[in-house]
Structure formats: C-alpha cells, structure tokens
Amino acid sequence: MVKTNLDRLFNPKSIAVIGASGDRNKASYTVWKNLVENYKGKIYLVNPKYEEIEGIKCYKSVRDIKKPIDLGVVIVNAKISNTVIKEAMESKVKFLVVITAGYREIGKEGIRREMELKNMLKEHNYKTRVVGPNCLGILDNNSNVNVLFLPKNKTTRPLKGNISLIFQSGALGAAIIDRFASEGIGISRFVSYGNAVDLNELDFLEYFLKDNKTRVVGLYLEGIRDGRKLFDLLKKAQKPVIVVKGGKTQKGGKATLTHTGSIAGNYEIFRGVCQQTNTILADNFRDFENYLKIFDQNPLMKNNKVMVLTNGGGFGVLAADGIELSELLDLYTINKKEERSLRNILPDYGNISNPLDLIGDATPKRYEEALKILNNNGIGAYLVIILSQTFSMDERIVEVLIKIKHVYRKPIICVLDGGEYVFTLRALLESRGITCYSSVHEAIKSLEKLYWYSERASWDESRN
Template sequence: MMLEAFFNPKSIAVIGASREPLKVGHRIFRNLVESGFGGRLYPINPNADEILGFKCYGSVRDVPDEIDLAVIVVPARVVPSVVEDCGLKGVKGIIVISAGFGETGKEGAQLEREVVSICRKYGMRMQGPNCLGIINVQNRVNASFAPSMPLPGNIAFVSQSGAIGSAILNWAIRNEIGFTKFISLGNEADLNAADFLEALGEDEETRVIGLYIEGVKDGERFIEVAGKVTRRKPIVAIKAGTTDAGIRAVSSHTGSLAGSDAAFSAAFKKAGIIRVNTLEDLFNLVLAFGSQPIPKGRRVLIVTNGGGPGILAADACEKMGLEIASLEYEIREELRRLMPPHSSLSNPIDVLGDADEGRYRAALEAGLKSSNVDGIIVILTPQAVTPYDRIAEAVSEIGRLSDKPIIASFMGLEDNSAAIKTLKKGRIPNYPFPESAVYALKSMYEYSLILSSPIEERIPHVEVDVERIRSIINNVRLEGRLNLTINEAMEVAKAAGIPMPDAAIVRSKEEAGIIADRIGYPVAMKIVSPDILHKTDIGGVILNVRSRSEAEENYDAL
C-alpha cells in the first residue's frame, strides 16, 4: 500500500515523549503502548531514562535500529532541527503533531516551508503539522492523542480538523461502529487529502471513506484521485467554510483557503463524492454504506407496525426521488394468507400494532422475493405488546441473507436497548426517525448511479492554457494592479477551458453598434476600467440593449 510507513510501520519513535501524564507526548506514547502495537517503540527525550518501561534516547539519531515513522511533539521552533535529525537517521515518514505553523501567520508559514524543504531534501513524507495523528485499527497503530482506539470495522475517516476527528472517534466507540483507519490531515504542508484518499482507495479493508474538509490546495489532483476512488468505494464528505464567517475561521484554523462553495459542489459532483451538510448525515451515511449492499434501483418497500410512520416514510421517498414499489400479485396473495384481515398489503405494508416477529419476517421475505423491490425500510414503533428483541433478531437474520439493502427505523428505543444492540450485531443500520432511514437509502441509490456512469463523463478532460493565464496575470502585476478587468477575467476563464459569452472592448459609439450587431441582441454593456471594480454602484452596467441605436446611445451615456 502507498504510504506504508504511516499505515504499517515496523518501528516508531515519539520525539517529545513525556513522563507527565497530562502532556500530549505522554498520551501519544501511551496510546501506542496500550493499543498493542507489535513493532518497536522508541521514546525520544533527553531528560528521561525511561517512559512506561521503554528506554529513552536523547535523539532519534541515537536509536540503534532503523525507524519507519517518527511522531514529533516538540515546540514549533525546534521542529526543523528535529526533522533534520530524522532525515539524517533515514526515517521514512514523520507526523508533526505540533502547532504554530502556517495557521498562525507569516512567521509560522515560513517555518512550515522550512520543514517541508528539509523533508524533500531527505525524501521523507510528512503528515501535518498541527494534526491529531493517525490510527490503523487492524495493525494496532494508534499514533495519535485521541482518547481511545475504535473497534475494527470497514470505515475510514479523513479529517482536516483534529477536534472533529476526535468527536467522530468518540461517536464510533460509543456506538460500537468499527473503523479501519483514521487520518488527521492538519495543515497538509506535504501529504494532503488526495494522497490519503488514494491510499485508502487501494485498501481492501476499507469499504467507505468519511471526509471532513475545509479547503483543497490542488483541486485538479483531488478531483482526479477522488474520481478513481469512488469507482471502488463511496466517499461521503462534509465541507466546512461555506459562509463568510466560516471562511474566515478556516483561514485561522489551518491556514487553508476555503474556496467557493459552488466550486466545491461542482468538484464533488464530478468526482462522484456524496456531499452532506451535517455531521449527523455523515454518520448516518457511513453507517449505511459500511454495512449494506448498494441497491440496484430506486424502488422501495416500506414495512411498518404503525400507519403514521409508514406514511412519513412514503412521503420522504417521493420527495427524495425514490419510488414506492408495487409487489407482484402472487406475492401479495401469499402475504394475505399470512397477515391478519385488517393488515394493509399495499406499500407501505402495515403489519399492525400487535405484530410479532413472524409478521415482520413474512413482509421482509416478500420484499426479498419481489423483483420489483430494490431496497427495504423497516419501521418499528414501541407498543405494549411489541416483542422488540425478537423482531430485531428476525430483521438481522434476514439481513444476513439479503442482497438488497435493509435500513431500520426502530423508533423510541434507547441506544443501549437489547433490540438496538441486536441490529448493530446484525449490521442493520438503524435510525431514530423514518426520514433519516430514507435519506440513507436515497444516498445509496445515488451512489449506484455514480458507479454506473462512465468516469470520463464525470471528470471531463479540460485543456488549460497555463502560459496564456500566466501572461495575463503577469501583465496585471507589471501595471501594479491587484484586480483583473472584466475582459482579462474572461480571457483567463477561456484559457482555463470555461465557456464564456461573446464579448469585445469598444472605443466608440459606432464600434459599439457594429459589435452589438455581430454578437446578437439583447446585449449587456459595461464600463471597463481598472479603477472601477463595482460598476453597478455607479450606473456602469446597462442590460437588455436591443438595437444598434440603443447601443450607440448607451455608449454615450456610459
């Protein structure tokens, strides 16, 4: 696998390991010890003889053995010399936990560039700085200061925020959700989101990738890599910094540029990334993708013991572009023999409030048999005679045999109830409300469309005239300007392969009339001046010009 030194190191040094339990250097070293890492561990601290029973070394260069990965937890000002030592030692990869770099301003950015330069001199790769670290659950590597190790599973998570990453790890542990890997990106001075997504795309243990992202430094490569990964497994992403306040916060957080929200939406769509707007939705989707097969279509069967929740689910299906399936006549007749007379055998199937596991089993098996059903939503509302645990066992048992996704909404039950635990054990994703279950199934259906679309349609190749763009911007700089005129901006867009409307600069009213005739009416007319940025504020824009005479008159007016 790419980035072997980070995911599968044989030896790890913690530079800045501490004997003081409240220090990050102690927490990281303790995590590595307690996680059961099977390789060699070396605490580096010139002021200690041993930490947690491991011999300390004054410098990484004093360690007698080879080191694959070094985790650096020292003050920012010391990091360059420590990284130099790592390079001289032949360390393959480093994780810089320390903050105080590009996220703090010009001096920090210069320090960050210095560290990157040292890494490149020695051919080392760097994660961070200003990050939480990395976890590989399968290989028992917890090179982070996260509070604990998640259970083994098939979900990977990549985050530009250590705090968000820590919260997600806690959520996974609390909900008994298994992970394969966790990566905190930090400032991405060297390794970035695309690098780790590429590695996770090749990772056979990872079935779905969750991504928290604030900005991207190399958009073209990000789209290219993500587009290839989503052919193999889904990426579910939340983009932060979508408002003016959020964009300012992103800049101070990691030093990244948040970028246009519309541009990110377009990039995600091209790459086949499923975008969500809340962490709750991200949790819900990775849970579904990590446990259920992808539906082959959008036809849904709803099974419920309450009419109201079934109706809400049906409404949500239609609003989200899913189709309420029609069961075949033979299957409906078979159900009729198994259900009470008052049961509704249309879709939603209402098994009634006194339903036991037998009725749920019959309805679910009907959905599996039907060639008209692509996915099933199963709803349970708590009623006096409802045998929750036995119904959960029946749903889980059928789920193990199903090649169609089954999504549950067991409403009103505590997360630690026996029924919910049974669903978790049976890998049936459960949501407290029907709409959330429908949203998960809808997102899985949308991913099926991504898989079926040719990748060249999602990521079209665009020829970019870099030299033309560079020439335009250099000319603007030579004139001492900070902004492009509208015609310069349009030329840059054209050179980047973005279609632009026909336009021309005119310098007389006669020329305005001739050009307007050539372009075709109606046309817009605008003042072009490097001294006027906000044209509308001074009446410098006239729209809906419909004739040569109007063009000539408006030229004089402008």
C-alpha cells in the same frame, strides 16, 4: 513531489515517539501508552528529560536510536519541533506524524516556522514524509497503530471495520471516531493531516482508493490545493467516496484560514466536481456520518423501489411522505399474490399496502413472515421501522433482519427512535451490519444517496 508508498506509515515496523512523557495527564503520555498496549512492532521513546518511563528506555534524541524507524510521532513544544524533525530526517525516519501545533494557523511566527519546515523537507528531497503539523495523526485498526491523543475515559474504543477517513480537522475526526465506536460502526484507517505541509488529502485519497482494507472513503475537506488532481482521483474511484466540505461561505472560509490556514475555494465549483465524478457530497456533518454507514454496510440498490414495513402507523405516514417527496425513490407496489399471503399473517383488520403496517402487536416473527413473503426482485431496498417500545417487540428482531439480509443481499435500513432500550437495539443491529437511523427522514435521505450512487457508479459486483 516525490511518490511514496504509504504502507509503512499505516503499517510501520517500528515507531519512535518523540516527546514521550511520563505524566499521565499529558497527550504525550497517552500516545506512547496506547501504542505499547496494542501495537506489536518495535517502539522507541524519545525525551531528553527521562532515562526511562515506566521501565521503558528513553532516548535523548532520535539520533541515538541507531535502528531503522518507519514512523516518528512528534509531540513536543512548537519551539523545538523543527529541531527534532530535522534530527529525525537526518536519522532517516521514513514518516513523521507531527502532532505539535503552532505553525501557519497561529499567524506570523507560525508561518515562519512552517516555511522553515517546508524548506527542510525540500532540502532532504522528501526522503522523510510528513503528516501534519497541527494534526490529530493516524489510527489504523489493521496494524493497531493509534497515535491519537484521546483520553480513554472520554472516548469509546474504535472497532475494526471498512471505512477509511481523511480529516483535515482533528476535532471533527475525534467526534466521528467516538460516535462510530459507540454505535458499533467499524473504521479501517483514519488520518487527520492538519496543515498538510507535505502529505495531504490527495495522497491519502489515492492510497485509500487502491487499499483493499478500505470499502468506503470519507473525506472532510477545508481547503482544496489541486483541483485537477482531486478531480482525476475522484473520477477514477472504484469505491464510494463521501465528502463534506468546511468553508463553503466567506465566513466559513475565513474560519478555515485561522484553523488550518487553508483557502476554502468555491463551493459551487466543488459541488459540480462531485456531480461529475459520482462523489457523494454531504451538505452537513450529520448527513456525512449517515451516508458513510449506509455505504459501508449495504450492497448497492438494483432499483429505486422501497418496501416499508412498520409496527407504528405514524411512522408509515412519515415514510410515505418522505419517499413520495424524493425525486429518486419510489414505493414498491405489492402484487396480488403477496397481498393474499400477507393477509394470512396479519390480524383481519390489517390493511395491505406499502408502507405495510404490521400493527402495534407485531412480533419479530411477523416481521420475518412479511419479509419472506416480500422476497421480490422488484424491491430495491427495505426500510424497516421498528417501534421497539411495544410489548411484542424484542431483541429477536436482530436475528430476523440479519438472516434476511444475508439471504437477500439487498439494503435493509432500520429506523428506531427512543431512549435507552433503542440505543441498545441499534448498537446490536449496527455491529452486525444493519444500518440504523433514529429518524425516517435521515433514513430516506441516506437511501436516496445510495440509490443515486448505485445508478451512476460502475457496477462493482464484489459489493453484492
């Protein structure tokens, strides 16, 4: 297949929305409207039904535009999609994102349609490259290209960040973008490639691995089309790649067939590939979300010793259990000097050990003092558990942790569990780069992955 630089896909100078609608309740309205509001390049609307939409000229066909078009977004009925795609190819559109569904995933008729599309691509020597069909499309927070047809009132606006995501499934993609946006976690680029009739996860992975706007790559995979190529890409990756796999089992595999029409492959082999290539494999989608943010927001760990601070004894017990049960992590041992200093800042009845219980009346100030005393190279990461439901705890903890993280340049992972005030505090912390979890269990599981990778990956100083 042809090698194509994907720059103009994610950062196009001009976009044609083929099938743009004037009906506010349609996805084909949202797509062009989103673009008009945020994207700074040239936008053309295409739909033979309209002369203009909301004052913007509407072309009968992409052929009528007669200007160079980097990206065409196809959102039309499946019955005419191949026809408009053909017109776009003939008009030398560089990239097409085909949102339209009704291809291979729907059986006989769709398979015929997809075969036809494949043949068209071949006949045109892949001069036009295609994302999709049956996909959610692309989002780029650097170029402000967002062709995702998600209604504004039901989704949170994604923030600009350093995570790039490759998703065969649009639904899971929509969910993670929405979740991350509300948690304060930024995304750099996102692509959902659906049936992958042309461009696929390998093309995007290759691009994101070289991309200086991407710090961490997240990959939701169903089918694997070229195991060798995937292995090679993962093997030479210089940044963390986190993968979650759909279709691990026979029935899950059957579901991927009816979903994006791909063949799921053997999960055990896939697990082996990840192990050999230092790829971070998440067992489930929750873990996947958890791992992405810890890798995005933290430097690597220089050793496996974790220092736990808490203002709630029960949380400390859970953390001690979790770290002891971990095969990779260990509790840091507080030294005599640190112990003496800690005694000065704790009530006389406080115990000095790790987990360090700063007691229920701990203020953000006490956390700060303890963290300052525990400035030791023997510590690989801090697990800071905050029961924010106490009288003495408040938002000042945010500044304390940010300051310490800035100076120490080590992972500081927080746990906060509870209701609305906790949501607010967590979003404040996350948006400032402090990774938060709502359970000790998830925090330790994620730290474990961070350490696993830190030990194996070629050391990338730029991350530290």
